[in-house]
């Protein structure tokens with residue numbers, strides 16, 4: 001075994017306290033003096049690798065969203081998928097308090113505030129992102145047989161079978177569950193798939209996965 005593989009996990013961000021939220025369960029809180037610089041971002045989430053290494057269950061990066069509902073909905077979906085071996089494992093929900101920009105509707109402009117609150121969760125890191133995809137044809141028909149690569153085909157077939165019924169609604173008040181089972185079937189382009197311990201997995205559990213846009 002190489003030396004680096006024995007290195008201890010030294011997270012870039014360390015929580016200042018942990019509390020139990022009635023809906024979200026254990027939440028790690030982080031207080032930052034500066035706005036964190038992310039290591040990857042897309043339309044909805046900001047990703048911080050937090051010095052974690054891929055494929056390590058006990059090491060975790062952090063994914064942040066604008067609202068607690070969006071964060072908790074994504075967390076619950078990833079947990080369901082991870083338990084089925086279709087996503088990297090998740091740990092806890094998090095709350096980040098740091099300087100940032102806030103939109104003032106009354107003035108129709110963005111202002112810099114010292115304490116902006118953002119919500120998210122801890123996730124282990126996948127690797128090999130950007131090499132696999134489900135593809136438009138398969139997504140449009142929700143048809144795994146349209147996927148040529150067998151690993152991705154099996155992943156898509158398995159994730160379509162999972163239910164999101166009862167999980168948080170992305171754009172409703174925290175604690176509002178989905179009444180229908182909306183399938184995790186969309187937005188599975190190259191940047192949203194990777195590998196966990198040699199198996200193809202989904203890494204983006206944001207609202208696009210269930211066909212919802214903010």
Ligand SMILES: Nc1ncnc2c1ncn2[C@@H]1O[C@H](COP(=O)(O)OP(=O)(O)OP(=O)(O)O)[C@@H](O)[C@H]1O
Pocket residue numbers: 039040041042043044045046047063088123124125126127129187191192203204205206208
């Ligand atoms: N579990 C993970 N392991 C490694 N890298 C990750 C992980 N999750 C996210 N990333 C990185 O962060 C980027 C953004 O994360 P994610 O895809 O979840 O955000 P998004 O805003 O919802 O993206 P999109 O534009 O697809 O809607 C990913 O493309 C990837 O590079």
Ligand SMILES: [Mg+2]
Pocket residue numbers: 042043191192204
């Ligand atoms: Mg993405």
